[in-house]
Amino acid sequence: MSTATARDFFRRRTAWRPLEFVFWLAAFASVLVFPSRLLLVNDVAILGLFAISLDLILGFAGILSLGHAAFFGIGAYAAGLVALDLAGDPFLGLAAGGLAAGVVGLATSFLILRGSDLTRLMITIGVASIFLEIANRAEFTGGANGLSGIAIGPLVGFFPFDLYGRTAAILSLSVTFFLFLLARRLIFSPFGQSLRALKENRLRAGAIGVPTHARIVAIYTVAAIYAGIAGALLAVTTQFVSLDVLAFRRSAEVLLVLVLGGAGWLYGGLIGALVLKVLQDQVADLTEQYWEFWLGLVLVVIVLVGRDRIARLWRLPRVLLR
Amino acid sequence: MLTILFDGVAYGMVLFILAVGLSVTLGLMNFINLAHGSFAMAGGYIAVLLVNRLGIPFLAALPLVFLAAALLGVVAERVLYVHVYRKSHLDQVLFSIGLVFMSVAAVDYFMGSQQQFIELPETLRRRHQILGIALGGYRAFIIVACGALAVLLELVLSRTRFGMKLRAGVDNATVARGLGINVNRVFALTFAAGSGLAGLGGALGAEFLGLDPTFPLKFLVYFLIVVAVGGTTTLLGPFVAALILGVADVAGKYYVPAAGGFIIYTVMVAILLWRPHGLFGEAR
Numbered sequence: 001m002s003t004a005t006a007r008d009f010f011r012r013r014t015a016w017r018p019l020e021f022v023f024w025l026a027a028f029a030s031v032l033v034f035p036s037r038l039l040l041v042n043d044v045a046i047l048g049l050f051a052i053s054l055d056l057i058l059g060f061a062g063i064l065s066l067g068h069a070a071f072f073g074i075g076a077y078a079a080g081l082v083a084l085d086l087a088g089d090p091f092l093g094l095a096a097g098g099l100a101a102g103v104v105g106l107a108t109s110f111l112i113l114r115g116s117d118l119t120r121l122m123i124t125i126g127v128a129s130i131f132l133e134i135a136n137r138a139e140f141t142g143g144a145n146g147l148s149g150i151a152i153g154p155l156v157g158f159f160p161f162d163l164y165g166r167t168a169a170i171l172s173l174s175v176t177f178f179l180f181l182l183a184r185r186l187i188f189s190p191f192g193q194s195l196r197a198l199k200e201n202r203l204r205a206g207a208i209g210v211p212t213h214a215r216i217v218a219i220y221t222v223a224a225i226y227a228g229i230a231g232a233l234l235a236v237t238t239q240f241v242s243l244d245v246l247a248f249r250r251s252a253e254v255l256l257v258l259v260l261g262g263a264g265w266l267y268g269g270l271i272g273a274l275v276l277k278v279l280q281d282q283v284a285d286l287t288e289q290y291w292e293f294w295l296g297l298v299l300v301v302i303v304l305v306g307r308d309r310i311a312r313l314w315r316l317p318r319v320l321l322r
Numbered sequence: 323m324l325t326i327l328f329d330g331v332a333y334g335m336v337l338f339i340l341a342v343g344l345s346v347t348l349g350l351m352n353f354i355n356l357a358h359g360s361f362a363m364a365g366g367y368i369a370v371l372l373v374n375r376l377g378i379p380f381l382a383a384l385p386l387v388f389l390a391a392a393l394l395g396v397v398a399e400r401v402l403y404v405h406v407y408r409k410s411h412l413d414q415v416l417f418s419i420g421l422v423f424m425s426v427a428a429v430d431y432f433m434g435s436q437q438q439f440i441e442l443p444e445t446l447r448r449r450h451q452i453l454g455i456a457l458g459g460y461r462a463f464i465i466v467a468c469g470a471l472a473v474l475l476e477l478v479l480s481r482t483r484f485g486m487k488l489r490a491g492v493d494n495a496t497v498a499r500g501l502g503i504n505v506n507r508v509f510a511l512t513f514a515a516g517s518g519l520a521g522l523g524g525a526l527g528a529e530f531l532g533l534d535p536t537f538p539l540k541f542l543v544y545f546l547i548v549v550a551v552g553g554t555t556t557l558l559g560p561f562v563a564a565l566i567l568g569v570a571d572v573a574g575k576y577y578v579p580a581a582g583g584f585i586i587y588t589v590m591v592a593i594l595l596w597r598p599h600g601l602f603g604e605a606r
Contacts, residue, residue, distance in 0.1 A: 064412055066419075111591060115598030117411040118354055122546050126591045129543060133584045248539060252419050259416060293427030299420025303413045304405055 014188040019320040023267070024177060031169050038165035044277045045172035046233050051257040051269025052176075052183055053226035058255075059263030060187055061219050062199035064117050066251050067128030068227055070108075071101040073246030074131060075228025080147040080241040081140065088153040090161075090171060090236045097232025098225045104131075105224020109217040125248070132246040146242035150235065161237065168237035175233060176270075179226060183266055186222070195219055249292070256299055262311040265318055326573050332461035333530065334568025335468035338561050340523030340541070341548035342475065343516015345560045348549055349492040350509050351407055354414045357421035358520055358545055359538030361398075365391040365521020366533040367429060370438045380443050384525060391521020392514040399513040422538045430535040438533045440525070464526055471519075476557050488512060492555065547590045 030041050050072055057063040075097030082096040108127050112120050135141040142148070154160040159167045186192055198205035198212045206212045235241045244250070253276070261272025283294050302310055311318075344358040368390045372383040398421075406417050442460060479485040490498040491505045499505050524533070531541065544567065552563030567586070574585040 058412075064415065066415065111595060115594065118348070118546075118550060119594050119598045121354070121411075121415065122543075122550050123591055123594055125543055125546070126587045126594075130584060130587045130591070133587065137580060137584070248542075249423075252423070255416065255419075290427045290431060292423045293431075296420040296423030296425075296427065299416050300402070300424065303409065303417035303420070304402075307413060 010188075017320055019317070023270075027173055027177070028170075031166065031173070035164070035166075038169040040277060040281055041169040042165050042172045042237055044273050045169065045176045046230050046237075047254070047257060047277060048270040048273035049172075049176040049179060049233065050227055050230040050254050051261070051273050052180060052266055053223045053230060054254050054258055055263055055266065055269045056183065056187075056219055056223040056226065058258060059265070059268065060192065060199065061195045061216060063112060063216065063220070064120055065112075065124040066121050066248075066255070067124030067126070068223075068254055069246050069248070069250035070124075070128035070131045071105055071224040071227035072231035072234075072250060072254075073128075073135065074104050075101040075231030076235040076241045076245040077135060077141055077147070077231075078228070079232035079235040080150050083150045083152055083236070083239075084147060088151045090152055090155050093152070093236045094175065094229055094232045097235070098229040101228020101231065102221055102225040105228075106217065106221040109220035109224075112220065113213050113216060125251075128246065128248065128251060132243065132248075135243055135246055144243060146240065146244075147235075148240055150239040150241070152236050152239055161239070165237065172233050172237060175229065179229065180266060180270075183226070187266070191215070191218075252299075253295065256295065256302075259302055259307060260298075260310070262314050262318070267317065268314070271314065271317070326576055327569060328465075329458075329461060329530075330569030330572035331565060332458075332464045332468075332568070333527075333572055334565035335465055335472075336523050336527040336531070337544060337548055337568055338564035339468050339471060339519050340527065341520075341545040341564060342557065342560055343513070343519050344545050345549045345552065345557075346488070346492070346512050346516055347509070349555060350488070350495070350505075350512060353403075353407055354411055354418065355403075356415060356418040356542060356546075357425070357538065358516075359541050360422055360425035361391050361395055361517040362520040362524035362527075362541070363425065363429060363533070363535070363537040364394055364524070365518075366440075366524035366528045366537065367433060367438065368521065369440055369525035369528065370433075370533070373440050380440065384522060387525045388518040388522045391524075392518030394521070395517025396510065396514040398517075399510055403513070422542070425538060426535050433535070435535055438528065440528050440533075442529065460529060467526070471522075472557070472561060479557060484508070484511070543587070543590070547586070551590070551593050 027045075031038065034041065050068075053071070054065065054068050057065060057068075078100035079093035079097040083093050086092070111123050111127070115123075136143060152161055155167050155171055159170075161167045187195070194205065194210045194215055197208070198210055198215060202212050231245055234245065257272035257276050258269055259272070260275050261268035261270065279294075279298075280291060283291060340362050341358070343361075344355060347353055347355055347358075365387050369380075369383055369387045372378045372386060373380050378386070402417075402421075406414055409417075479488065487498070487503045487508050490501070490503055491508050495505050524537070531537070547567055548560050548564045551567075552560035570589065571583075571586055578585065
């Protein structure tokens with residue numbers, strides 16, 4: 001295959017599908033179509049972004065994590081603290097969240113290079129527990145009360161955050177879309193291909209010249225930045241940060257989202273977030289307190305039915321959406 | 323100082339009883355069972371029901387708790403877990419986390435979210451002064467009982483035919499099968515015994531671990547520390563790991579209360595960085 005046709009081949013493979021345009025148009029249209037459910041739209045967008053972040057390490061690099069809420073929480077606290085102590089600009093908060101989570105992600109990525117799945121599981125849980133403990137004990141995070149009274153100025157100076165969540169939903173959707181574009185670019189790049197290689201077989205990937213450790217450090221940091229921005233979005237749009245952002249349940253929930261939608265393709269996290277949040281919205285009306293039971297039941301049933309069978313549900317959209 | 327050491331040892335002993343089943347199931351089937359704490363919680367609540375509601379004496383209730391939790395373990399293993407052994411680690415994690423969430427919500431629904439206390443007999447609640455050290459009678463009882471259990475487990479593992487089969491299975495399940503050992507049955511029995519021990523630990527530890535519906539989540543990390551630090555090849559490994567963890571946690575909470583669980587998690591991450599397969603484990 002000559003260079004020109006090889007390039008064409010990759011172009012064709014990574015070109016935008018028609019359904020992708022439909023997906024994102026529908027996502028933004030939801031703001032107009034469901035003016036009374038804008039808070040739900042906001043939640044779905046944030047959870048979707050968080051799931052994309054986990055997908056980058058789990059679905060594309062094969063790293064099992066049960067502590068991804070650490071980065072989400074760090075981003076939320078960073079955004080909240082910046083708004084309280086510096087200035088209440090939404091984008092400043094997002095930048096702070098991404099930066100803080102990215103720094104911690106980079107630092108902790110070296111911890112997950114060695115060992116088995118179990119070791120990695122425990123280290124990710126351990127790191128998340130450490131940050132939960134810090135947030136719980138430290139003075140500046142407000143302890144168990146969390147951060148309240150966060151004042152966020154209007155978006156780009158014009159659009160204030162209202163009670164209905166219109167500005168919030170548009171901001172979250174836009175940020176998620178923008179970061180989705182970047183992630184899409186990333187996974188189809190040679191960098192993304194090398195990640196897939198090391199997911200399949202790390203030893204062989206190393207043997208053909210992929211710097212496996214550097215790749216894992218890089219993707220883990222990128223995923224942490226994504227999760228941090230998702231957390232910052234939550235802090236900015238709800239103007240409140242509680243210990244809940246770091247909770248173990250959040251790490252498990254995002255894993256469930258990814259499994260619902262299917263790992264290893266970027267739309268999986270988004271679709272999973274939509275499914276879970278709508279489901280939660282319906283069930284929560286009946287039994288808010290026992291939502292965890294249904295969460296657990298869904299997890300157990302998914303595993304017993306088989307994740308591959310669930311993934312098959314999305315086979316058609318997967319071909320059409322890429 | 324010595325009182326802290328004493329409390330820490332008692333705490334560590336209970337942790338060992340709680341986690342030892344997890345260590346064996348992980349070693350035998352390479353199965354990550356995050357729901358181990360749910361069986362411990364079940365044991366604790368069964369003890370509460372037996373002692374507080376039915377008025378059965380605490381000591382007489384303990385064997386019943388063991389049997390009930392073991393029965394629960396057998397049922398769960400035969401009905402649910404058998405389908406998951408051959409699946410990936412991700413599936414095992416999802417599955418067992420799902421069970422944890424379900425058990426937490428179910429206990430919350432039936433028993434309420436408040437902390438439960440078991441009525442201990444008067445003789446165990448007394449405090450003694452020995453050589454100027456204040457020793458809780460209950461903690462002394464725990465150290466003696468759990469110590470005896472640990473010795474018993476070690477004897478079963480090293481001296482009986484069943485223990486031999488079990489060790490063969492842990493070393494290499496494929497070869498053990500080839501030698502005609504029914505590894506699945508060994509595993510089912512081990513799972514039951516492990517769940518029973520966890521339930522017993524939950525009942526014994528309810529007094530100072532605190533028993534409420536979030537128990538499986540709160541102590542998940544502790545169990546995993548015992549297993550990961552202690553390794554899965556011997557009983558001594560988890561035993562030493564549990565004692566270190568117990569003493570470190572009690573001492574940490576006493577001397578630096580502000581740090582809370584921070585120290586434990588940091589120590590765990592540090593140990594796993596230094597020896598990714600545990601202090602006593604070998605790379606597999």
